Amino acid sequence: MDEFLKNYQEFCKKVAKKFDDPEKEIMTWGLGISGEAGDVAGCIKKTISHKDSQTSGIKENLGDTLWYIAAICNFYDWNLEDIINENTEKLKKRYSEGVFTEKSACKRERIDWNEKK
Numbered sequence: 880m881d882e883f884l885k886n887y888q889e890f891c892k893k894v895a896k897k898f899d900d901p902e903k904e905i906m907t908w909g910l911g912i913s914g915e916a917g918d919v920a921g922c923i924k925k926t927i928s929h930k931d932s933q934t935s936g937i938k939e940n941l942g943d944t945l946w947y948i949a950a951i952c953n954f955y956d957w958n959l960e961d962i963i964n965e966n967t968e969k970l971k972k973r974y975s976e977g978v979f980t981e982k983s984a985c986k987r988e989r990i991d992w993n994e995k996k
């Protein structure tokens with residue numbers, strides 16, 4: 880595992896609030912990531928729609944979003960590097976021509992996350 884990402888995940892684990900109830904913990908991380916991603920969107924909206932540059936807020940809230948990604952990975956005992964690698968492999972398959980094309984966009988498989996196996 881990449882040491883930088885491993886150290887980052889360990890740091891996040893160290894500073895994260897401790898919970899007795901695992902459902903409360905993952906709910907907190909799930910709501911937290913949504914809130915921070917919403918802050919990213921809000922800063923982009925203000926930058927574009929209100930002509931009020933919030934690019935430093937976009938950057939800061941991307942970091943906050945990443946922190947929640949690490950917290951969720953820690954909760955499930957996943958390595959952030961594995962998540963990045965799996966996503967990279969998925970995108971390489973989807974964009975086999977190396978760039979976004981209409982054809983590659985159509986290659987997306989619809990996944991029903993609730994589908995019972």
Ligand SMILES: [Mg+2]
Pocket residue numbers: 915918939940943
């Ligand atoms: Mg924030």
